[in-house]
Amino acid sequence: MPVIAVDGPAASGKGTIAKRLAAHFGFVHLDTGLLYRAVGWVVRDRLDDPRAAIAAAEAFDVGMTCGDELRSEDAGRAASKISAIPEVRAALLAFQRSFAGQAPGAVLDGRDIGTVICPDAPVKLFVTASVEVRAGRRHKELQARGNPSIYAEILADLIDRDRRDSERATAPLKAAADAFHLETSMMDADQAFAAALAFAAPRIA
Numbered sequence: 583m584p585v586i587a588v589d590g591p592a593a594s595g596k597g598t599i600a601k602r603l604a605a606h607f608g609f610v611h612l613d614t615g616l617l618y619r620a621v622g623w624v625v626r627d628r629l630d631d632p633r634a635a636i637a638a639a640e641a642f643d644v645g646m647t648c649g650d651e652l653r654s655e656d657a658g659r660a661a662s663k664i665s666a667i668p669e670v671r672a673a674l675l676a677f678q679r680s681f682a683g684q685a686p687g688a689v690l691d692g693r694d695i696g697t698v699i700c701p702d703a704p705v706k707l708f709v710t711a712s713v714e715v716r717a718g719r720r721h722k723e724l725q726a727r728g729n730p731s732i733y734a735e736i737l738a739d740l741i742d743r744d745r746r747d748s749e750r751a752t753a754p755l756k757a758a759a760d761a762f763h764l765e766t767s768m769m770d771a772d773q774a775f776a777a778a779l780a781f782a783a784p785r786i787a
């Protein structure tokens with residue numbers, strides 16, 4: 583089954599693109615960040631205990647990915663910490679691969695989809711935007727949801743998260759060698775989707 587792998591840093595717009603590509607092609611979509619957020623949320627009071635995170639990942643069930651609290655910045659921070667643990671990543675791998683095998687095709691977004699989870703995906707996108715632009719998008723999103731948000735705090739958090747996600751030893755955030763780089767700092771969501779679709783469409787039979 584064809585797979586579209588969409589990777590990139592936090593708040594780059596990869597989820598927005600992934601959802602729209604899935605709707606366009608009639609594919610299923612998985613936001614893999616939710617898996618790490620769910621595990622991080624379970625152990626949010628024990629983030630210094632890797633055994634707790636590994637146990638939560640080994641007990642992962644898709645039902646754990648529901649709930650507004652997973653969209654919070656606290657859940658994102660917790661996810662970024664536990665996602666550096668190799669055994670946590672290993673425990674979540676089979677679910678992601680199995681999801682990717684569904685008919686008629688799948689779109690997965692995350693950090694390591696093109697490099698580790700689906701290295702044979704016929705379409706790989708690496709979506710970026712400057713960290714200032716990403717912080718502005720996230721700030722606006724939180725405000726629209728009625729959540730308190732301070733731009734400077736969001737910016738500092740994203741810088742921290744980028745560093746942790748890129749520097750970890752296992753499955754770091756990085757573009758696959760054959761990924762299409764989509765820099766969206768100067769694009770609105772429609773322009774970014776159009777550019778992604780122009781790359782993907784000829785590669786999806």
Ligand SMILES: Nc1ncnc2c1ncn2[C@@H]1O[C@H](COP(=O)(O)OP(=O)(O)OP(=O)(O)O)[C@@H](O)[C@H]1O
Pocket residue numbers: 590591592593594595596597598599615719720722723766769770771772774
């Ligand atoms: N090109 C764009 N221009 C302006 N805003 C955008 C663009 N793409 C996405 N957004 C908005 O930016 C915010 C973050 O987008 P999105 O959730 O798709 O990012 P993400 O990379 O999936 O984030 P995360 O890693 O946290 O899951 C959302 O509010 C979304 O509507």
Ligand SMILES: Nc1ccn([C@@H]2O[C@H](COP(=O)(O)O)[C@@H](O)[C@H]2O)c(=O)n1
Pocket residue numbers: 592593614615616618619658661662663665666691692693694695743747
């Ligand atoms: N494939 C993935 C997806 C996510 N992570 C980690 O989870 C954090 C939250 O992800 P969001 O996409 O919801 O922002 C992220 O910062 C990563 O640490 C991952 O490692 N691999």
